[in-house]
Amino acid sequence: MYSRILLKKKLLILLIALILSLALLSGCGVYPFPSPTPPVLPAYLTEIVVLPTEMNLEEGESQNIISITAYYSNATLAIIPLNDCSYYSYDSYCASVDSNGKVTGISSGTTTIIIFYTEGRITRIATVEVTVSSVAQNETVYRALLVGVGDYILGDENDLSAPTYDVNRMAYTLSQCRFGPSDTPFSGIWSLKDHSATKSNILQGIASVFSGADSNDISYFYFSGHGAHLGNTSYLCPADLTLSVDSAISVNELENALSAIPGTKVVFIDACNSGGFIGKGKGETKISKEELEPFNDEIINVFSQAQSKALLTSNQYKVLTSCHYYQECYEMLPVEGEPFGVFTMALCAGCGYYGNYPADTNLDTKVSLQEAYLYVKDWVRNYYGYLQQDVQVYPDNSTFTIVEY
Numbered sequence: 001m002y003s004r005i006l007l008k009k010k011l012l013i014l015l016i017a018l019i020l021s022l023a024l025l026s027g028c029g030v031y032p033f034p035s036p037t038p039p040v041l042p043a044y045l046t047e048i049v050v051l052p053t054e055m056n057l058e059e060g061e062s063q064n065i066i067s068i069t070a071y072y073s074n075a076t077l078a079i080i081p082l083n084d085c086s087y088y089s090y091d092s093y094c095a096s097v098d099s100n101g102k103v104t105g106i107s108s109g110t111t112t113i114i115i116f117y118t119e120g121r122i123t124r125i126a127t128v129e130v131t132v133s134s135v136a137q138n139e140t141v142y143r144a145l146l147v148g149v150g151d152y153i154l155g156d157e158n159d160l161s162a163p164t165y166d167v168n169r170m171a172y173t174l175s176q177c178r179f180g181p182s183d184t185p186f187s188g189i190w191s192l193k194d195h196s197a198t199k200s201n202i203l204q205g206i207a208s209v210f211s212g213a214d215s216n217d218i219s220y221f222y223f224s225g226h227g228a229h230l231g232n233t234s235y236l237c238p239a240d241l242t243l244s245v246d247s248a249i250s251v252n253e254l255e256n257a258l259s260a261i262p263g264t265k266v267v268f269i270d271a272c273n274s275g276g277f278i279g280k281g282k283g284e285t286k287i288s289k290e291e292l293e294p295f296n297d298e299i300i301n302v303f304s305q306a307q308s309k310a311l312l313t314s315n316q317y318k319v320l321t322s323c324h325y326y327q328e329c330y331e332m333l334p335v336e337g338e339p340f341g342v343f344t345m346a347l348c349a350g351c352g353y354y355g356n357y358p359a360d361t362n363l364d365t366k367v368s369l370q371e372a373y374l375y376v377k378d379w380v381r382n383y384y385g386y387l388q389q390d391v392q393v394y395p396d397n398s399t400f401t402i403v404e405y
Contacts, residue, residue: 043074045119048085050126051196052209056188057095057105058135061212065101065128066205067196070117079198086116095130105132133187141217142179144189145209146170147202149225149239151194158241161339162331163224164193166270169340170222173348179404186220197225199238199249203257210261217263224341227271229325234276236269251277255312266402267312267319270343276325278394279311312394318369318402319394320347320376329389343391346379347372351403359403367403369393 051066068080082101089097091111097103103113113128148163171189178185190209192201210219226237234251241247254277258265269277312319322329322343333339350359351367359367359375367375373393380389 041073043072043076045070045117045122045124046073047071048080048115048117048124048126050115050128051192051201052188052190053128054188055103055128055130057103057130057132058141058187058212059105059107059132060135062102062104063211064204064208065103065115066190066192066208067198067201068101068115068117068126069196070119070124077195079201080117084117086118088114088116089130090114094132103128103130105130108132108134139182139216140179140184141213142177142184142186142220143210143213143217144171144174144186144220144222145205146189146191146220146222147197147205147224148191148193149197149237151239152226152237153195153240154242158226160225160331161333162341162344163270165338166224166341166344167191167193167222169344169348169353170268173351173353173403174220176352176405177403179401195239197238198240199247202236202238202249203253206257207260213261213263215262218266219258219261219263220266220268221258222268222270224270224344227269227273229273229276234273234325236271251311258312259314259316263316264400265312265317267317268321268344268347269319270322270329270341272323272328273325274321274329275323275327275390275392277312277321278317278319278392279313317394318398318400319392320369320373321392323389324392327388327390330384330387332384342380342384342387342389343376346376346383346391349379350375352405357403357405365405366401369398369400369402370396372402 049069049071055063057063065082068082068085070078070080072078083099085101087097087099087101089095089111090113091109092106094107094109094111095103095105095113097113101115110129110131113130115126115128117124146167148167150160150163152158171191174186174189188209190205192205206221213219223236226241228235228237228248235248236254237248258267267277322341329341329343331339331341350372351357357367359371361371361375370393373391377391380387380391
């Protein structure tokens with residue numbers, strides 16, 4: 001009898017303890033074990049991307065790699081200094097490469113430049129395909145650097161839809177060109193798009209792509225993206241534009257970079273206020289805030305402090321711009337198809353993008369600067385007459401050939 005009573009008491013105590021435990025766990029949010037905190041894994045290097053991916057050089061010609069970008073596991077990226085990488089030429093008799101990423105053509109043929117970048121214990125590689133051709137005496141060499149900035153680093157509200165598509169259109173249009181009796185094509189057409197089109201990469205790209213030019217050569221530079229004309233100074237807005245005026249490319253900086261290249265420069269600018277690069281309406285004082293409004297008033301105030309000193313108006317330049325210095329230019333977002341800049345689409349449509357050349361009004365298989373200007377101006381006016389976008393040209397009435405087929 002006594003043992004039964006004792007057993008019942010023990011069972012009752014255990015039951016009460018169990019009920020109290022459950023009540024505490026459910027009512028107070030207490031768990032028997034703390035939730036584990038997932039470990040924070042360090043970001044690691046996943047790949048590197050090198051621009052350009054291809055080079056076309058003549059014997060003795062040199063060109064620098066434009067940029068090397070590292071990508072990481074946490075979706076971040078970083079621009080890597082060229083001298084932080086190692087380089088190797090698969091065939092150094094065809095082309096050599098130095099420790100700063102400068103590639104030099106030695107003899108005709110093809111080779112591969114291999115780029116190594118190590119961070120921690122991880123090494124990633126990328127390649128550049130190089131073609132070297134023998135030098136033709138007094139032959140004109142055509143080169144092009146095409147820049148399109150649609151994705152700006154400083155916030156999505158600054159982004160544009162058309163520039164990267166327009167770079168592709170320009171690249172295709174120029175690739176169809178065949179100049180002179182030898183049907184000479186472009187020796188190379190390079191591009192910088194979106195986040196790769198930083199200020200330093202654009203200016204370094206100009207120096208690198210056109211480094212082999214001589215006085216007989218023709219170099220094409222194209223830009224599509226935001227532009228500004230404030231305080232008597234014209235600007236191109238690269239992908240890394242910030243509140244500092246030093247982050248923009250002024251007309252002075254662009255002219256300094258291009259004037260260092262021997263030979264003739266053909267410049268196409270599809271950006272608001274772009275007429276200021278050739279002094280169109282420079283004497284007037286009018287500032288359009290609407291175009292740069294997303295960049296806010298601080299940027300506008302900083303930009304307005306600079307003064308213009310140089311223009312793309314010497315005899316070495318042939319220039320088409322999308323509008324006056326005080327005007328905006330426009331892009332279109334069609335229901336079907338890819339977005340496009342009105343100026344760029346007109347230029348490409350007149351110069352072979354669709355397989356014909358309506359800008360060649362005298363049917364001599366050449367499109368002169370003046371013919372292109374008249375065609376683009378009329379195209380914009382006829383298709384989008386409601387837009388206040390007046391195409392500009394320098395010099396007037398030029399017979400210089402910009403496209404030949």
